Amino acid sequence: MILLWLIIIPMAGACAAWWVERRGPQWPRWTALTCLGVELAVAGALWRDAALATPLSRPGTWAAEWNVAWIPSWGIRLHVAADGLSLSLLLLTAFLGIMSVVCSWTEIRERVGFFHFNLLWTLTGVIGVFLAMDLFLFFLFWEVMLIPMYLLIILWGHEGRLRAGYKFFLFTQAGSLLLLIALIALVFIQASQKGVWSFDYHDLLGAQITGAAGTWLMLGFFLAFAVKLPVFPFHTWLPDAHTEAPTAGSVILAGLLLKTGAYGLIRFAVPLFPEASRDFAPVAMFLGVVGILYGAMLAFAQTDLKRLVAYSSVSHLGFVLLGVYAGAHPAFEGAVMQMIAHGISTGALFMLVGALQERLHTRDLRHMGGLWGRIPVFGALLLFFAVASLGMPGLGNFIGEFLVLLGSFAPHAALTVAATAGIVLAAVYALVMVQYTVHGPAEPDRRVADLSRPMQWSLVSMALILVWLGLYPQPLLRMVGPAMGSERPMVVSAEEGSG
Amino acid sequence: MNQADLVALMPILILIVAVAAMMLQIAWDRRHVITAGMAMGACAVALAFLPSATPEGARRVTSLLVIDGYALFYMGVILTTSLAVVAMSLPYLLMRPSDENQPEEFYVLLLLAAIGACVLVAADHAASFFLGLELISLSLYGLIGYLRARLRSLEAAIKYLVLSAASSAFLLFGLALLYGHNGTMEFSRMGTLQRIEDGVSLTVLAAFGFILIGVGFKLGVAPFHMWAPDVYQGAPAPVAAFVATCSKAAVFALLLRLTVAMDLERHTVFWNLIAIVAVLSMFGGNLLALLQSDVKRILAYSSIAHLGYALVAFLAGGSLAVESVTVYLTAYVLTSLGAFTVVALLSTSREDADSLERYQGLFWRRPWMSGAMTVMLLSLAGIPLTVGFIGKFYAIAAGVGSGLWVLLIILVTNSVIGLFYYLRILVAMLQPASPATQPLGGRDSRGLWIGGTSLAVVTLLTLWIGVNPEPLIRVVRMVVVGKL
Numbered sequence: 001m002i003l004l005w006l007i008i009i010p011m012a013g014a015c016a017a018w019w020v021e022r023r024g025p026q027w028p029r030w031t032a033l034t035c036l037g038v039e040l041a042v043a044g045a046l047w048r049d050a051a052l053a054t055p056l057s058r059p060g061t062w063a064a065e066w067n068v069a070w071i072p073s074w075g076i077r078l079h080v081a082a083d084g085l086s087l088s089l090l091l092l093t094a095f096l097g098i099m100s101v102v103c104s105w106t107e108i109r110e111r112v113g114f115f116h117f118n119l120l121w122t123l124t125g126v127i128g129v130f131l132a133m134d135l136f137l138f139f140l141f142w143e144v145m146l147i148p149m150y151l152l153i154i155l156w157g158h159e160g161r162l163r164a165g166y167k168f169f170l171f172t173q174a175g176s177l178l179l180l181i182a183l184i185a186l187v188f189i190q191a192s193q194k195g196v197w198s199f200d201y202h203d204l205l206g207a208q209i210t211g212a213a214g215t216w217l218m219l220g221f222f223l224a225f226a227v228k229l230p231v232f233p234f235h236t237w238l239p240d241a242h243t244e245a246p247t248a249g250s251v252i253l254a255g256l257l258l259k260t261g262a263y264g265l266i267r268f269a270v271p272l273f274p275e276a277s278r279d280f281a282p283v284a285m286f287l288g289v290v291g292i293l294y295g296a297m298l299a300f301a302q303t304d305l306k307r308l309v310a311y312s313s314v315s316h317l318g319f320v321l322l323g324v325y326a327g328a329h330p331a332f333e334g335a336v337m338q339m340i341a342h343g344i345s346t347g348a349l350f351m352l353v354g355a356l357q358e359r360l361h362t363r364d365l366r367h368m369g370g371l372w373g374r375i376p377v378f379g380a381l382l383l384f385f386a387v388a389s390l391g392m393p394g395l396g397n398f399i400g401e402f403l404v405l406l407g408s409f410a411p412h413a414a415l416t417v418a419a420t421a422g423i424v425l426a427a428v429y430a431l432v433m434v435q436y437t438v439h440g441p442a443e444p445d446r447r448v449a450d451l452s453r454p455m456q457w458s459l460v461s462m463a464l465i466l467v468w469l470g471l472y473p474q475p476l477l478r479m480v481g482p483a484m485g486s487e488r489p490m491v492v493s494a495e496e497g498s499g
Numbered sequence: 500m501n502q503a504d505l506v507a508l509m510p511i512l513i514l515i516v517a518v519a520a521m522m523l524q525i526a527w528d529r530r531h532v533i534t535a536g537m538a539m540g541a542c543a544v545a546l547a548f549l550p551s552a553t554p555e556g557a558r559r560v561t562s563l564l565v566i567d568g569y570a571l572f573y574m575g576v577i578l579t580t581s582l583a584v585v586a587m588s589l590p591y592l593l594m595r596p597s598d599e600n601q602p603e604e605f606y607v608l609l610l611l612a613a614i615g616a617c618v619l620v621a622a623d624h625a626a627s628f629f630l631g632l633e634l635i636s637l638s639l640y641g642l643i644g645y646l647r648a649r650l651r652s653l654e655a656a657i658k659y660l661v662l663s664a665a666s667s668a669f670l671l672f673g674l675a676l677l678y679g680h681n682g683t684m685e686f687s688r689m690g691t692l693q694r695i696e697d698g699v700s701l702t703v704l705a706a707f708g709f710i711l712i713g714v715g716f717k718l719g720v721a722p723f724h725m726w727a728p729d730v731y732q733g734a735p736a737p738v739a740a741f742v743a744t745c746s747k748a749a750v751f752a753l754l755l756r757l758t759v760a761m762d763l764e765r766h767t768v769f770w771n772l773i774a775i776v777a778v779l780s781m782f783g784g785n786l787l788a789l790l791q792s793d794v795k796r797i798l799a800y801s802s803i804a805h806l807g808y809a810l811v812a813f814l815a816g817g818s819l820a821v822e823s824v825t826v827y828l829t830a831y832v833l834t835s836l837g838a839f840t841v842v843a844l845l846s847t848s849r850e851d852a853d854s855l856e857r858y859q860g861l862f863w864r865r866p867w868m869s870g871a872m873t874v875m876l877l878s879l880a881g882i883p884l885t886v887g888f889i890g891k892f893y894a895i896a897a898g899v900g901s902g903l904w905v906l907l908i909i910l911v912t913n914s915v916i917g918l919f920y921y922l923r924i925l926v927a928m929l930q931p932a933s934p935a936t937q938p939l940g941g942r943d944s945r946g947l948w949i950g951g952t953s954l955a956v957v958t959l960l961t962l963w964i965g966v967n968p969e970p971l972i973r974v975v976r977m978v979v980v981g982k983l
Contacts, residue, residue, distance in 0.1 A: 073972045140883040147882060150922075155929055162926065169922065170915055177911040180892070184899045 002046065003066050003080045006090065007128055009039050010097075014120035021113025028116040032101045035120065039127075040094035047087045051479055063087060071136075075197035079134040084479030085336065086130045089263060092340050093130065095465075096255040096347050097123045100248035102458045103351040107247055107358055108156060115156060115248075118148035122252055129260045135183050136199040138268070139176070142224075142260070146172055149249065149257065156246040164237075164244035171237040175227035182220025186272065189213065201268075209273055218273035218280060225269055228261030231284075231321055232291040235314050239298075242310035243363075247354025250306065254313050254350060255343035262320045262339050266332070270324065277325070284325040285412055289419045291318030296425035300432060305356070305363045308433055309349045312389060315422055316342045316397075322419055323404035329481070331407020336480045338400030341469055345388040345397055348462045352382050355455060356437070359448050365433070370442025375450040379438040381459045388466050390430040391423050396469030500561065507558045507566040510545040510574055511621075514614045517541030518607055525603045532946075535589045538606040542582040542613070549575050562685055563627035568978035570621035572825065573752045576832055577620070580744045581613040583836050586953035587843040588737040590946035594848045595646075605645055612638035612741060616749035623760070625674040625684040628753060632670070632717065635746050636663045642741070643734040655733025662716065662726045670713025676706035686760040693761050699768075707769050710757075711776075717750040720776050720810065721783035724803045728791075731799035736851050739795060740839030743802050744832040751809065755824055764816040774814055774906065780807030781913040788920045795853040797920050798838055801879055804917060805831050808894050811906045815897035823897035825975050826968075830878070830890030833964070837875040837957040841868060844950045858924060860932025869928045871958040878961050880921040881914055885965040 013035030020027035050063035065081040082090065100119060108115050125145025132138035146169065154165035183199075190207035191197050198204070209217060227234045238258075242250050270277045277284075295314030302308040316338065323335030355378070356371075357363050372379035388395040391402075401423060408416045451459070469476060505512070521537050524530075549571050557567035564570075585606060592602040615634025622628045640663075644656025674684070680702045681689045693703070715723040731739045763769050784804030791797045809831065812823035845852035845861075845868065852858075861869040878887030891914070898907040964971050 070967075071969045071972065073969060073976065140888075143883045143888075147877065151929070154926060165926075166919070166922065170918060173918055174911070174915045177914055181895055181899060181907055181911065184892075184896050188896075188899055 001066055002042065003064050003082055003131055006039065006042060007080070007124060007131065009035055009042075010120045010124045010127065014117045014124065017116035017120060018113040025109070025112040028113045029101060029105060032116040032120055033098060036094055036097040036101065036123070040091070040098065043087065043090045043094050046082065047091055047479070050082075050084055050087055051475060065133075067133075070134075073197075074136070074199065075191075076136045076199045077134050078137060079200060080128075080131040080137070081133045082131055084482060085263075085266070088336070088340060088476060088479055089130045089259060090127060092259070092343050093123060093126050093256055096251055096343060099347060099351065099458050099462065100251045102454050103251065103354055104246060104248040105454065106452070107354060111155065115152070118151045118155075119248060119252070121145075121148040122152065123256070126252075126256045126260060130263060133201040134199050135187070135201065135204065135268075139180060139183060142179070142264075143176060145257065145260070146176075149253070152249040152252075153241060153245045157244040157249065158246075159244070160240065161244045164240035167237045168241040171227050171234065175224035175234075178220045179224030182217045182224075185213075185220075186217050189217075204272060207272075210275060214273050214276040215279070218269060218276035221269040221272065222265070222280070222284070225261040225264035226287075228264070229258060229317050229321060230261070230291075230314060232287050232294060232314075232318070235291065235295070238314060239307050239310040242313070242350075243304060243306045247350055247357075250310075250350040250354070251347040254310070255347040258313065258317055259339050259343060262317065262324065262335065265321070265324050266335070278327070281325040281327060282412065285322050285408065285415050288318045288321030288325070289415050289422075291315065291321065292419050292422035293318075293425065296422050296429060300425065300429040303365050305353050305365055305368075305433065305437065306350070307363075308365070308429060309346060309353060312349075312426070312429060313342070313346055315426065316346070316389070318422065319401050319404045319419065322408055322415070323400075326404070326408035327411055328407035330403045333477045333481060334400050334403025334405075334407060336400075337396060337403060337469065337473060337476065340476070341388070341396030341400050341466060344462050344465055345385050345395075348381070348385045348459055349389065351455070351459065352378065352385065355451055360446075365436040367443070368437045369440035370438070371448065372438040373442060374446070374448050377450050377456060381451070381456075381463070382438060383434050384463050385459075385466075386430040386434045388463075390426040394467070394470045396466045396473070399470055399473045503558065504560045507552050507560050508564070509548040509552055510571075510578070511614060511617050513545040513548060514541055514610055514617065518610050518614070521603075521607050521610070525607070529601065529603055531593065531602050532589070534603040534606050535585055538585045538610055539582055541610060542578045542585065546575065546578045546582070549578070559623070563624045563630075564618070564621040565623040566621055569752070569756065569821075572975070572978050573620035573748065574617045576748055576829060577613055577616045577745050580748075580832055580836055581609065581741070583840065583953045583957060584609060584737050584741050584745075587740065587840045587950045588735075590944075590950045591735065591737055591843045591846060593946045596848070600646060600648070605642065608638040608641045608645075609741065612642065613745065616745045619749040620752040620756075622753055623686050623756070625678060625686075628757075629667075629671065629674065631753075632713075632750070633667065635749070636667065636717075639663075639738070639742065639746065642738040643730060645738065646735055649733070651733035652735065653733075655730045658726055658733075659730050666713045666716035666723070669709045669716075673706045673709030673711075673713065676702055676709065680706065686757055690760040690762060699766055704766070704768055707763065707766070708772070711769075711772060714750055714754050715776060718747055718754075718806050719799075719803055720806050721779035721803060722776075724780070724783065727803060728787075728796045728799040731795045731802075732793060732853060736795070736839055736843035736846055739798075740836055740843065743798065743835045743839065747802070747806065748828045748832050751806070751813075751824065751828055755813065755821060758813075759821065764814075770814065773810060777807045777810035777814065777906065778909055780804060780810065781909055785913045785916040785920075789916070791920070792855045793853045794842060794855060794858065794924060795851065797924065798835065798842075801917065801920070802831075802835060804913060805835075805879070807913070808891070808910055811903065811910050812894040812897040814903060814906065815901040817901070819897050819900050821979060822972075822975055823893040825979050826893045826971065827890040829971065829975075830886040830964075833957060833961055834875050834878040834885075834887050837871060837954065837961060838879065840950060840954045840957060841872045841875065844868065844947065844954065855924065855927050858927045859930050861928045863932050868954075871954050872928065873925060874958050874961055876921045876925050878965070880918050883965070884962065886961045886968070888965055889968045889971075 017028040017031045062081040067079040070076050070078045122145045125141050128141030150165050150169045154161050230238050292315050295311050299308050299311035319338050320335045323331040388397050391398045405416050553566050559565050612635050615631045619631030622631055640660050643659050644653050646652045678684050681692045719727040780803050784800045788797050788800035809827045812827050842852050878885035881887045881891035
């Protein structure tokens with residue numbers, strides 16, 4: 001029941017935020033902030049309880065669950081459940097939600113109520129995706145987050161927003177419909193084996209899908225998630241959408257929406273089709289490595305600061321794909337660590353870029369420079385998150401990438417070596433970014449204000465989380481570990497290695 | 500004909516009596532609101548009689564009609580839709596100066612068309628099939644050209660008249676061939692005779708071909724769709740709503756009954772023909788819709804595409820096909836009805852709200868109206884939490900159940916293409932308002948509340964069935980499936 005509240009709170013908050021706009025532009029902001037604060041507190045309490053409870057480490061147990069009939073004719077149930085993985089991602093969602101409200105505090109000035117409505121509605125979809133354990137419900141939330149995100153891009157975005165919005169919508173919708181076909185086909189196969197209609201995760205896990213059918217269905221699931229993640233050939237919507245979206249939109253896109261793709265792979269695509277996934281793993285890992293290198297190289301070539309960060313996401317999420325399909329436990333843990341660390345570090349980078357654009361009215365790297373002297377706090381924070389993004393030891397991103405590489409080395413040494421080159425390239429683009437923005441000659445007579453206090457606090461808290469994840473990752477790894485062990489027939493062994 | 504037959508026919512009889520009463524009333528004292536009220540009352544009373552029409556499940560009334568759960572369900576859809584069409588017609592016609600047009604006969608024609616549709620869904624005989632179809636068509640000639648002062652309206656009426664007459668001729672020829680071959684005009688007896696035959700004779704195939712042309716025209720599926728955009732654009736918005744919903748749903752219901760009765764799915768040629776029609780409709784409708792800048796034309800092409808999707812569900816065959824088609828059509832009818840209600844309520848005395856510019860910034864001027872339109876567009880696009888998604892789910896499920904992978908991939912591709920133009924309308928509504936696009940002609944808010952109420956009900960139903968489709972599915976399974 002508590003999980004239901006986790007979904008209802010942002011949903012109700014969305015409507016409330018729109019409603020209170022009539023009282024003044026500050027009202028929706030505070031409403032959204034309050035909702036997400038409550039959300040964070042509830043999710044945090046659940047997380048702490050789960051972390052303290054020992055039985056969580058047993059496979060197949062949920063920290064919380066809610067399950068009632070919905071459409072009995074098709075065996076569809078309202079089934080939400082959370083384990084360590086879901087709860088960790090839920091915490092990330094609530095946290096980045098708060099950050100995105102903070103960073104649009106001064107940026108969004110028109111239609112504030114409707115903006116926060118869409119923001120919270122997107123978050124509702126994301127939270128639902130992380131909690132749904134019925135595939136129909138999952139698909140529903142998967143689609144729910146799409147429309148408000150699209151509206152965020154096209155209504156509050158930058159110059160090329162319409163085109164970017166279309167592209168985002170069409171790519172993800174095409175993927176979703178393939179997912180829907182694959183999902184229904186899976187249910188039909190399961191029903192023909194058991195004689196009962198069911199969209200429930202556990203029932204479908206038990207379906208024996210073999211041979212060509214398994215491969216095709218797995219591809220249907222994989223494609224939908226690959227578009228969101230995004231995996232190399234399907235990534236072309238991402239740079240446009242990230243660049244044109246308002247700052248909050250970019251933070252949510254990079255920090256959360258991409259993670260739903262990774263989550264889908266971890267929770268559904270791989271466990272539902274273990275055999276087909278095992279055969280497909282080399283291809284997926286190869287695509288992951290291509291994404292790492294290609295994303296990093298393109299990031300280096302950008303002159304638009306936001307585009308640079310966007311391409312770096314393609315690169316970083318390549319590690320997630322690599323880790324998910326490596327088939328070794330440390331690699332899975334690394335993939336999740338990378339998801340969370342990337343969500344925070346890239347979210348912070350987008351917030352910084354957004355703040356910069358608000359001040360300079362440009363995202364062009366060639367028109368920046370010498371900002372450290374004018375806005376030192378900004379410079380320091382940019383340096384910190386750039387360094388986090390390039391994988392500096394001691395920060396969360398390093399743990400993620402290191403574990404992924406560690407886990408993938410034994411099965412696929414060659415691919416892993418190639419992926420390692422991505423870390424070097426990351427250093428190149430991250431440092432280029434810092435150099436162009438805050439070092440070098442300053443443009444004369446440019447007056448720039450430093451970050452506002454709320455932004456500073458927000459970014460510092462993000463930095464602290466990254467440090468915590470980097471220095472003491474064990475609690476998080478312990479939380480997410482069992483989720484994978486239980487659902488992964490292809491895991492070598494849960495005890496084999498750990499960070 | 501005994502008492503039970505009369506009870507079974509009650510919904511249709513009520514409409515007939517109401518039409519007669521309305522004509523008398525108009526002759527005696529012309530009052531627009533009273534005529535409209537009588538039309539609504541007739542639909543409502545007929546609706547109330549539906550559940551009690553056949554206590555024993557199915558009843559054959561004369562050799563022409565079969566009143567069974569299937570017929571009653573579709574009659575319910577038709578009557579509800581007609582009710583909503585009357586509700587949107589009232590404000591639409593009220594704002595017109597009365598010297599231009601006498602509005603009362605509009606409702607008489609509308610109810611006659613509804614009677615035709617009700618006959619059609621209960622038809623089990625070539626004669627009742629043709630009667631029902633022609634009753635719809637004849638009323639529609641009058642309705643489409645009702646606003647005589649508008650050139651477009653007249654053009655649309657003539658176009659519909661000529662093409663519809665030609666297609667009826669094809670249909671009649673097909674029915675004649677079937678009769679010549681089987682010696683009976685009853686579908687169920689024809690079906691029995693067909694099953695005994697080994698193979699299919701050329702006569703029967705030719706007959707099906709001709710019938711398909713006739714039915715395809717009324718459904719407006721490609722390649723028989725040419726009339727649809729012009730008629731939708733030229734006809735008054737409520738009439739366009741009726742054409743898009745009632746007449747198409749009724750003809751589709753008949754096609755389904757005919758197919759199941761005659762077991763047509765086993766004929767590969769027939770199946771392939773329909774598959775070609777489905778593919779052409781999906782691609783034709785969606786691709787051509789991309790080129791339009793007129794909301795009514797976009798809706799016309801979108802409806803061509805939607806019937807293509809429904810045909811995919813139809814082609815799946817078996818009881819799942821009946822269930823899917825019924826759910827799909829219900830979703831489609833409800834959604835189109837809502838979209839056209841918005842168009843009708845936004846229209847002014849001089850022009851219908853059809854150019855896309857009229858929708859520019861609507862969200863900030865008329866938030867409730869555009870909220871309803873947003874729901875309808877999302878439902879047409881098949882986004883979850885709306886009834887359109889349930890329809891799409893069913894179409895895909897039916898396709899998956901029968902392994903129609905190629906058709907499914909085409910369906911998915913087309914759904915994505917379809918998003919483009921639905922989003923275009925949505926984006927236009929969300930743009931900042933432009934003062935330059937003030938509509939011609941005045942409007943007048945008399946009777947608007949009744950159209951608004953009907954729009955609110957349709958919108959809430961669209962959302963409610965989208966969130967909780969179980970009652971609809973249960974009714975469809977109980978009443979419709981397995982009863983054919």
